[in-house]
Structures are given as structure tokens and as C-alpha cells.
Amino acid sequence: MSTQQKQYEYILLSRPAPGVGLITLNRPKALNALCTPLFKELNEALVDLDADDEIGAVVLTGSNRAFAAGADIKEMKDKTYADVYKNRFLENWSEMTALSKPVIAAVSGYALGGGCELALMCDIILASPTAVFGQPEINLGVIPGGGGTQRLARAIGKSRTMELTLTGRNFSAAEAASWGMVSRVVEEGEGKVVEEAVSMAGVIASKGRLAVQAGKEAVNAAYELTLEEGLKTERRIFHGLFATHDQKEGEHGCIELWGHSWLMRVAQACPLSQRRGNPLGSIHRFATVKPDPRKQLYTIHNEPTAYRRHDMLRIEGGRLNLSYGYYDYPGISYTM
Numbered sequence: 469m470s471t472q473q474k475q476y477e478y479i480l481l482s483r484p485a486p487g488v489g490l491i492t493l494n495r496p497k498a499l500n501a502l503c504t505p506l507f508k509e510l511n512e513a514l515v516d517l518d519a520d521d522e523i524g525a526v527v528l529t530g531s532n533r534a535f536a537a538g539a540d541i542k543e544m545k546d547k548t549y550a551d552v553y554k555n556r557f558l559e560n561w562s563e564m565t566a567l568s569k570p571v572i573a574a575v576s577g578y579a580l581g582g583g584c585e586l587a588l589m590c591d592i593i594l595a596s597p598t599a600v601f602g603q604p605e606i607n608l609g610v611i612p613g614g615g616g617t618q619r620l621a622r623a624i625g626k627s628r629t630m631e632l633t634l635t636g637r638n639f640s641a642a643e644a645a646s647w648g649m650v651s652r653v654v655e656e657g658e659g660k661v662v663e664e665a666v667s668m669a670g671v672i673a674s675k676g677r678l679a680v681q682a683g684k685e686a687v688n689a690a691y692e693l694t695l696e697e698g699l700k701t702e703r704r705i706f707h708g709l710f711a712t713h714d715q716k717e718g719e720h721g722c723i724e725l726w727g728h729s730w731l732m733r734v735a736q737a738c739p740l741s742q743r744r745g746n747p748l749g750s751i752h753r754f755a756t757v758k759p760d761p762r763k764q765l766y767t768i769h770n771e772p773t774a775y776r777r778h779d780m781l782r783i784e785g786g787r788l789n790l791s792y793g794y795y796d797y798p799g800i801s802y803t804m
């Protein structure tokens with residue numbers, strides 16, 4: 469069954485832009501408290517989106533009032549040590565950290581306890597000015613159990629994490645941004661944070677899928693490895709991307725050219741452009757194209773970018789070769 473057909477009780481699933489999956493936690497009466505069935509649905513939807521070739525990035529959000537107010541206190545209150553230990557309570561929460569596609573948290577309102585931990589498990593956090601973060605578990609006589617002490621300490625350092633964990637004090641979006649826990653606080657306005665996150669996800673989805681996956685893997689390695697091991701890992705992954713030209717051909721193989729207005733047609737027929745939702749898509753930065761039929765070489769004069777010397781379309785032996793930035797998309801067939 470495709471992700472579009474599945475019915476969920478605690479989440480909503482949509483595709484607000486090309487290449488973007490949006491998961492909205494939908495348990496409003498309980499402020500999106502993360503009960504076990506909700507997390508099961510969330511994991512299932514994330515795994516499906518991760519496997520979906522049309523999706524390049526995912527946005528995870530809640531409501532305006534609450535991203536998520538934590539683990540479900542009502543579900544937890546009667547559990548015994550034997551229950552939680554035997555059933556490995558919350559162990560499945562971090563399954564989402566094994567995904568290969570980026571997940572952006574768009575946080576409005578309360579992100580407390582498990583809600584804060586859920587945001588921290590995402591790859592990027594955008595916050596509304598209304599966002600309220602916190603690890604209040606100490607007030608319930610426990611400590612964070614969904615990764616809070618570990619991920620928060622890595623994100624904002626020991627002293628702040630210790631203070632927040634031991635006092636249970638909430639902290640604002642502005643504090644979270646100044647400590648580097650969130651990428652940025654967006655403008656005020658209902659829905660603004662989701663809008664921004666979807667737009668960011670759209671940009672990510674328009675990039676080469678393998679490069680995005682590799683970038684995520686390399687950044688994540690920074691949290692697990694020593695600097696020396698991390699640099700070596702980064703280099704290995706970087707080198708590995710030099711082997712992906714064939715994959716690019718497959719991914720971008722349906723570019724076609726027709727007559728005079730061919731530049732626009734190239735863009736329209738280019739899958740990358742569709743994903744980006746921009747009519748000029750992957751070559752949107754190209755200002756002019758100068759054809760030289762004698763040489764069958766079409767040089768693309770970009771706006772000033774770091775890559776402009778490399779960008780060109782070349783026709784050789786009845787094949788169109790698009791060279792964009794550091795990437796070559798060789799042998800794409802075309803019709804004139």
C-alpha cells in the first residue's frame with residue numbers, strides 16, 4: 469500500500485510541494501502527547517516516505533499550540549519497572565534516526581519532554597517564536613528517556629543541559645536559537661514555520677538524492693566519531709560520490725529539446741526542475757545560453773556563482789551532455 473493510501477489515526481500525511489512529505493501530529497486533545505500507537509504510526513510513515521522515490525525530504529510538525537507535550541503521561545503512570553524494561557519502552561523512538569532522508573522539525577507551541585526529544589531527533593529544527601522547549605521530566609520524578617540528556621548535551625553543551633534537566637525549566641525559541649539548538653526562529657504567524665520548513669525541504673529535495681543522503685551521513689558522523697575518524701569518513705563519502713555519474717544519467721535521463729525555445733523546454737522536462745517546483749529548475753540560475761551550432765557547444769552563462777565555469781550543455785554524437793556544477797549528466801538523449 470502506498471503512503472498516500474494508508475489511513476492513520478494519530479497523524480496526517482500530505483505532500484505540500486514536489487518532493488516533500490509532510491507529517492502532522494494529530495492528537496489535538498492531548499497536545500500531541502506521544503502515546504505508543506502514535507509513535508508506531510509516525511515510524512511507519514517515516515519509513516514509507518524514506519523508501520518513496522518521489523520524496524526527497526520530510527517535514528514533521530504538530531499544531532500551532534503544541535508540537536508535542538511529551539510522552540503520554542496517562543499511558544506511563546501505571547507502568548512498572550518490569551513492564552518498561554521487558555517491553556523496551558521508548559526504544560523504538562530513535563528508529564527515525566536511521567532514515568536516510570532529512571527530516572525537518574517545524575516547531576510551534578509546546579515541545580516538552582518527549583516532544584523536545586522528538587525535535588532533537590530530527591536533522592534540522594525550525595522554530596516559531598511561540599515555541600516552548602523543555603525537559604520537565606524531573607517534575608514527574610523521572611528523567612528524559614527519549615534521548616534528551618544525550619542529544620541536548622551535544623546540541624547545547626553540558627552546563628545548560630544539566631540546568632534544564634535538573635530544574636525542569638522551559639526555554640524559549642530565542643534561547644534555543646542562541647544556543648544553536650534550532651537553525652532559526654521564523655517570523656511570527658500561524659503556519660509560518662511549516663511554510664518555511666516545506667520551502668527548505670523543497671530546496672533539499674531538488675538536490676541530488678545521493679549527495680543529500682551522503683551529506684546527512686557525513687554530518688551525523690561528527691556526533692559519533694573522533695575528528696580524525698570523522699574527517700576520514702567525510703573524505704571516503706566525498707570520494708564515493710565521484711562514482712555516481714551513471715546514477716545521475718538515470719535520474720535525469722528524460723531531458724528533451726525542441727527547436728528554438730529549447731532552454732525552457734529542457735527545464736520543463738527536467739525531473740529536477742519539477743521537484744524544485746521552479747519552471748527553470750536545476751538550471752534556474754542560467755541567465756543566457758549561447759548556442760554555437762558549428763561546435764555544437766552550448767555554453768551557459770550563469771549568474772555569478774562558484775560553478776559558472778563548469779556549467780555547459782554539449783551535444784556530441786546525437787547526445788546531450790549537461791554539465792552542471794561539479795556534476796556531469798552524460799549522454800542524455802534529446803530531439804531537435
Ligand code: CAA
Nearest residue numbers: 497498499501537538539540541542580581582612613614
Ligand atoms: N501526556 C498526556 N496528556 C497530556 C500531556 C502528556 N504529556 N500533556 C498534556 N496532556 C493533556 C492534558 O491531560 C489535557 O487533557 P485532558 O483535558 O483530557 O485532561 C490536555 O492535554 C490539555 O492539557 P492542559 O489542560 O494541561 O493544557 P495547558 O495549556 O493548561 O498546559 C502544558 C499545557 C503546560 C503542556 C501541560 O499540559 C503540561 O505540563 N503537560 C505535560 C508536559 C510534560 O510533563 N511532558 C513530559 C512528559 S514525560 C516524557 O516526555 C518522558 C520522556 O522523556 C519520554
